[in-house]
Amino acid sequence: MNVTIVDYQSGNISSVINSFTEVAKAKVNLEVTSDLKKIKSSDKIVLPGQGSFKSCVDSLNSINGLVDTIKEFAIINKKPLLGICVGLQMFADVGYEEAETKGLGWISGKVSKIDNQNGKFKLPHIGWNEIEIQKESKIYKDIKNKSHMYFVHSYEFIPKDKSVISATTNYSSKIVCSVERDNLFGTQFHPEKSDQIGLKIIDNFLKL
Amino acid sequence: MLKNRIIPCLDVKNGRVVKGINFIELKDAGDPVEQAKIYSDGGADEICFLDITASNENRDTIIDIVRKTAKECFVPLTVGGGVRSLQNITDLLLAGADKVSINTAAVKNIGFVKEASKKFGSQCIVVAIDVKKVSENKWEVFTHGGRNKTGINAVEFAKEVEVNGAGEILLTSMDKDGTKSGYDVDLLKAISKSTNIPVIASGGVGTLDHFYDGIVKGGASAVLAASIFHYGEFTIKDTKEYLKSKDIPVRL
Numbered sequence: 001m002n003v004t005i006v007d008y009q010s011g012n013i014s015s016v017i018n019s020f021t022e023v024a025k026a027k028v029n030l031e032v033t034s035d036l037k038k039i040k041s042s043d044k045i046v047l048p049g050q051g052s053f054k055s056c057v058d059s060l061n062s063i064n065g066l067v068d069t070i071k072e073f074a075i076i077n078k079k080p081l082l083g084i085c086v087g088l089q090m091f092a093d094v095g096y097e098e099a100e101t102k103g104l105g106w107i108s109g110k111v112s113k114i115d116n117q118n119g120k121f122k123l124p125h126i127g128w129n130e131i132e133i134q135k136e137s138k139i140y141k142d143i144k145n146k147s148h149m150y151f152v153h154s155y156e157f158i159p160k161d162k163s164v165i166s167a168t169t170n171y172s173s174k175i176v177c178s179v180e181r182d183n184l185f186g187t188q189f190h191p192e193k194s195d196q197i198g199l200k201i202i203d204n205f206l207k208l
Numbered sequence: 209m210l211k212n213r214i215i216p217c218l219d220v221k222n223g224r225v226v227k228g229i230n231f232i233e234l235k236d237a238g239d240p241v242e243q244a245k246i247y248s249d250g251g252a253d254e255i256c257f258l259d260i261t262a263s264n265e266n267r268d269t270i271i272d273i274v275r276k277t278a279k280e281c282f283v284p285l286t287v288g289g290g291v292r293s294l295q296n297i298t299d300l301l302l303a304g305a306d307k308v309s310i311n312t313a314a315v316k317n318i319g320f321v322k323e324a325s326k327k328f329g330s331q332c333i334v335v336a337i338d339v340k341k342v343s344e345n346k347w348e349v350f351t352h353g354g355r356n357k358t359g360i361n362a363v364e365f366a367k368e369v370e371v372n373g374a375g376e377i378l379l380t381s382m383d384k385d386g387t388k389s390g391y392d393v394d395l396l397k398a399i400s401k402s403t404n405i406p407v408i409a410s411g412g413v414g415t416l417d418h419f420y421d422g423i424v425k426g427g428a429s430a431v432l433a434a435s436i437f438h439y440g441e442f443t444i445k446d447t448k449e450y451l452k453s454k455d456i457p458v459r460l
Contacts, residue, residue: 011329012301015285018278051329122406122429124331124375128211128253128459148211148459150284152331152375170209193284193306195248 004031004042008059011050019192023202036069049086053095056086078183080208088186089157109159121172124154129169137166137180139204147197149189211459212423213253213430216437221261223269237438241276248281250444259289271303278304309334312351325373335374340382354382366399380410388414396426416450
């Protein structure tokens with residue numbers, strides 16, 4: 001199996017590479033690239049994302065043909081894609097970090113700043129929080145409800161269609177922490193930084 | 209509910225873990241990669257490396273340690289010490305660090321914090337502030353591993369780093385560091401109340417209730433300690449079980 005981690009200069013992806021390498025071992029051929037041909041011929045792709053919504057969208061758009069290629073992969077050919085953090089947020093129609101920025105528009109909704117109730121809650125939402133699983137999800141196979149995952153973000157994805165939400169977490173309010181629709185997966189938390197339980201999620205994705 | 213983080217800190221000098229008292233008198237405490245692995249397996253919520261030689265020489269040593277650690281530890285890894293250019297940050301992140309902590313360079317030029325957080329995102333920029341108490345409820349910022357006084361008020365500086373995009377503040381009381389007499393709770397309270405970003409308490413832990421005080425009385429989001437863990441007095445698990453018994457939310 002060929003899995004590609006899309007490297008579009010979206011900030012630090014070393015941890016994503018390390019964790020996927022650890023889980024993939026000899027079973028999976030892992031590529032880290034923005035090469036369109038390699039992405040097209042992959043079985044699965046991972047879309048990481050760090051920094052702001054705007055900077056990630058801008059980086060994605062700066063590579064000629066990349067957005068169309070991953071759209072063809074995930075939306076038209078319906079092959080598995082996992083978005084992590086801003087990688088998930090970019091599924092939305094629009095994001096409001098830095099400036100109003102158009103997203104990929106794959107799952108209708110917006111990405112806006114977490115309401116921290118006038119400073120009652122610190123932002124970024126950094127650290128370990130429990131996930132509350134909302135629907136059966138392939139990437140949560142053998143993952144217990146209320147498992148701890150590592151988060152670091154100030155913005156949240158608010159999808160219009162709530163049925164895509166596979167888990168939420170409680171902070172200043174209920175925050176969407178993962179979505180799933182057919183072959184499309186996204187986590188707001190960082191499975192690559194969530195210890196053994198996070199590696200299990202990566203394993204579940206690789207085993208799809 | 210968000211859990212309070214327990215962070216073991218490994219002060220690294222020339223490739224070895226050391227721990228001093230009030231920033232001097234260093235003692236050897238082992239191999240950093242091995243130690244990090246033990247902490248990660250033991251339930252540490254993050255691992256922090258501070259390269260205390262880095263201000264001058266041997267930068268490659270810490271890069272190598274980070275690279276090896278990142279391949280074995282799958283919890284967030286913060287690295288600090290001598291970070292003063294965007295290139296330093298790039299090198300550490302590429303080696304596998306998740307966050308970098310900036311100390312002296314932030315005081316010299318706050319614009320560097322702004323530039324770094326814009327380029328890499330606030331999520332990976334921690335500003336480490338070393339302070340000493342100068343009078344009742346007044347603290348001053350020190351730099352260069354605590355050697356240089358700056359005349360800068362710690363509370364004002366903390367607000368400034370937040371405005372310039374820092375994602376977290378790692379706050380060390382130099383009066384308390386290595387003394388095992390507990391965090392400077394008044395300092396923690398002053399900084400955590402005047403900022404909206406998470407504050408990591410550092411300097412002074414000697415008993416488990418010091419962690420409790422840091423979180424409950426000081427308002428810290430995370431608590432960091434070094435020697436209490438290195439010399440095996442308490443494990444991460446002991447700490448978490450103790451805190452849980454006192455109704456503090458922790459990841460167990």
